[in-house]
Every structure is written in C-alpha cells, then in structure tokens.
Amino acid sequence: MEYGIGRVSGIDMDSLVELFNDAYSDYYVDVQVNPARLRGLIEREDIQVDNSFVAYEGQLPVGVVFLGVRGKRGYICGMGVRTSRQRRGVGELLMRRALSESRRLGLSSVQLEVVAANRRAIALYSKLGFVPVRDLGLWERNTPPPAQASGSVPADHGTRTRRDDVTAPLQTEVRVGAVRMAGVLPLVDAFNEIRPCWQNEAQSLVKMSDRLVGYVSHVDSAATAYVVFGDSAGGLYVADFAAAPRLVSAQRQSMCEILLSAVDRDVPRMSAKAFNIPLQGYQEAVLRARGFDLTLAQQEMVLCLKWR
Ligand SMILES: CC(C)(COP(=O)(O)OP(=O)(O)OC[C@H]1O[C@@H](n2cnc3c(N)ncnc32)[C@H](O)[C@@H]1OP(=O)(O)O)[C@@H](O)C(=O)NCCC(=O)NCCS
Numbered sequence: 001m002e003y004g005i006g007r008v009s010g011i012d013m014d015s016l017v018e019l020f021n022d023a024y025s026d027y028y029v030d031v032q033v034n035p036a037r038l039r040g041l042i043e044r045e046d047i048q049v050d051n052s053f054v055a056y057e058g059q060l061p062v063g064v065v066f067l068g069v070r071g072k073r074g075y076i077c078g079m080g081v082r083t084s085r086q087r088r089g090v091g092e093l094l095m096r097r098a099l100s101e102s103r104r105l106g107l108s109s110v111q112l113e114v115v116a117a118n119r120r121a122i123a124l125y126s127k128l129g130f131v132p133v134r135d136l137g138l139w140e141r142n143t144p145p146p147a148q149a150s151g152s153v154p155a156d157h158g159t160r161t162r163r164d165d166v167t168a169p170l171q172t173e174v175r176v177g178a179v180r181m182a183g184v185l186p187l188v189d190a191f192n193e194i195r196p197c198w199q200n201e202a203q204s205l206v207k208m209s210d211r212l213v214g215y216v217s218h219v220d221s222a223a224t225a226y227v228v229f230g231d232s233a234g235g236l237y238v239a240d241f242a243a244a245p246r247l248v249s250a251q252r253q254s255m256c257e258i259l260l261s262a263v264d265r266d267v268p269r270m271s272a273k274a275f276n277i278p279l280q281g282y283q284e285a286v287l288r289a290r291g292f293d294l295t296l297a298q299q300e301m302v303l304c305l306k307w308r
Pocket residue numbers: 023024027078079080081082085086087088089090091092093113114115118119120121123124125127
C-alpha cells in the first residue's frame with residue numbers, strides 16, 4: 001500500500017481530532033481530545049503544525065505524528081495510527097518523516113515519553129535509535145492528605161519554623177512562601193540536573209502560569225526548593241517540584257515534603273495528581289510520603305541527531 005504524507009497544517013481540525021481519538025482509542029490512559037483541548041496541547045507543547053505530519057490512504061487520514069520544537073530540541077508530542085491501519089508500516093513511515101524533518105531543521109536531539117508497558121511503541125522507537133534515559137511516573141492520591149511533614153510547616157506563609165527534628169536536618173529555619181510564577185521558573189532550570197519532561201519544563205509551565213501557583217522554601221536568603229501546582233474541580237495538580245542540587249538527597253526530600261505539606265494544608269484536596277515525576281530519586285520518596293501511589297510508569301527516550 002502506498003501512503004501519502006501531508007503536513008498537520010493542511011488538515012482540518014475536526015478530521016485531526018477524529019484521527020487522534022481513533023489512534024488513541026484503546027490507550028493506557030484517557031487522552032481523548034476535542035478541538036479546544038488539541039489546540040491547547042499544540043500551543044502549550046510548542047507543536048509545529050508545519051513540521052508535523054499526517055499519513056493518508058487515499059483521502060483517509062490514517063496516522064499522525066506531532067513534532068514540538070524548542071531551540072535545538074525536538075519532541076514527539078504524540079504519534080498514533082488509526083487502529084484499523086496499525087502494523088502496516090504507517091507508524092514507522094511517519095516517524096522517519098518526523099526525524100528527517102528534525103534533521104532538516106538542524107535539531108540536535110529528539111525526545112519523547114512512552115508508557116513503559118507500550119511494547120510496540122518502544123519497539124518502534126528503539127528500531128529508530130531512541131534510547132531510554134530515565135523512568136517517570138504518573139502519580140495519584142485519592143485519600144485525605146497525610147499529616148504535615150514532621151517538624152511542622154509554618155502556620156502562615158512567611159513565618160519561620162525550626163527544622164532540627166528530621167533526618168539529615170539542616171539545623172536551621174525554613175521559610176515557605178507563595179511566589180509569582182516568574183520567580184519560580186528560573187528555579188526549574190537551576191534545581192533539576194536533568195530538566196523536567198517536556199510538559200513540565202519552564203517553557204510549558206510559563207504558558208499555564210495563569211492557572212498555576214508557586215511556593216518556594218528558603219533557608220536564610222537562599223531558595224532551597226519549589227513546587228508548582230494548580231487546583232481545579234478535578235482536584236490538586238502538582239505540576240513539578242524540586243530542591244536545590246547543593247543539598248544532599250535527604251535534605252532535598254525534606255525540603256520538598258515541607259512544601260508539599262504546605263500545599264496540602266492550604267489546598268486540602270483528597271484527589272491529587274502529579275505527572276511524569278522521575279522515579280527512583282528523592283522526588284518519588286516525597287510523593288510516597290505525601291500519600292501518592294504510582295499509577296503508570298513512563299520511559300523518557302532520546303535520539304541524538306548531532307554530537308558535539
Ligand atoms: C505504536 C504505533 C504508533 C505503531 O504504529 P504502526 O503503524 O502500527 O507500526 P508499524 O507497522 O510502522 O511498525 C513499525 C515497528 O514498530 C514496532 N511494532 C509495531 N507494532 C508492533 C506490535 N504489535 N508488536 C511489536 N512491535 C510492533 C516494530 O518494531 C515495527 O517494526 P517491524 O515491522 O520491523 O517489526 C501504533 O501501534 C499506535 O498508534 N498505537 C496507539 C497509540 C500509541 O501507542 N502511540 C504511541 C504513543 S508514545
């Protein structure tokens with residue numbers, strides 16, 4: 001079968017939504033979209049509709065790949081083939097087209113996240129040279145927030161508490177305060193040794209800043225940790241958190257627990273979610289301590305197109 005390829009900018013929104021929803025109809029999590037949600041995704045994740053592709057069987061759109069671009073980095077934001085047309089080479093055709101476009105644009109890397117159980121997608125990405133770089137988790141809590149992190153969090157923002165009662169304590173006072181997003185975003189880059197996944201990095205968070213709140217902890221005048229979160233009818237959404245890399249792991253955990261405790265105190269929601277937070281580090285320990293369970297593991301994969 002010969003397939004035609006067109007650009008996402010050349011397809012109407014209703015057909016694109018129908019194609020996307022068909023391709024993701026039996027997916028691991030509900031990612032069904034409507035036009036407004038898909039437009040939001042395109043805008044938030046810097047999807048380039050002129051550099052993203054649709055495969056056609058005659059007039060019928062049968063597959064789509066979305067390429068996001070930030071500087072020299074590319075991101076496969078979504079890739080799917082109509083269920084009735086899978087296993088016929090369409091996915092590979094589209095991915096190869098997206099990668100040749102990435103090279104043409106001079107990108108140095110392309111990254112993506114894939115559900116760890118999605119063996120067919122992982123097989124496709126591995127075949128094309130992507131390698132796993134780390135594990136991320138989707139986290140959920142559907143129980144009342146646990147008690148405050150030991151050592152208690154200040155009752156009011158800006159007040160002080162002693163933190164001399166926790167493991168690996170800093171033996172000093174921690175202040176927690178709400179901060180404008182513009183004040184938090186530099187910390188997202190400074191506090192993460194590997195930048196957060198595409199949806200949680202500063203370039204994404206800035207686009208949601210009207211819906212997100214930032215809390216930052218300080219010891220003396222130095223920022224020690226941040227959390228960015230949102231509150232909606234669906235519950236609490238923890239978009240991202242991290243602590244200063246100059247602290248040891250136990251201190252980073254302790255600082256983030258203080259912040260997430262402060263969030264739970266101020267926005268006490270039974271239902272809470274956190275997306276694509278790294279596994280096997282202090283961030284996982286923080287979420288578990290705050291009552292979250294892992295609901296889905298993801299793999300972050302990267303393909304280097306240029307070596308320095
Ligand atoms: C993953 C997906 C895009 C693959 O597209 P596809 O058109 O079915 O895949 P192709 O026919 O082009 O296969 C290309 C390669 O993918 C892998 N692959 C695809 N389907 C597979 C399957 N059922 N089992 C094992 N490997 C599979 C193989 O490596 C295959 O290469 P091979 O033919 O040399 O073995 C498609 O299954 C899909 O849309 N799934 C639902 C949405 C989704 O999971 N998207 C990915 C999100 S990260």
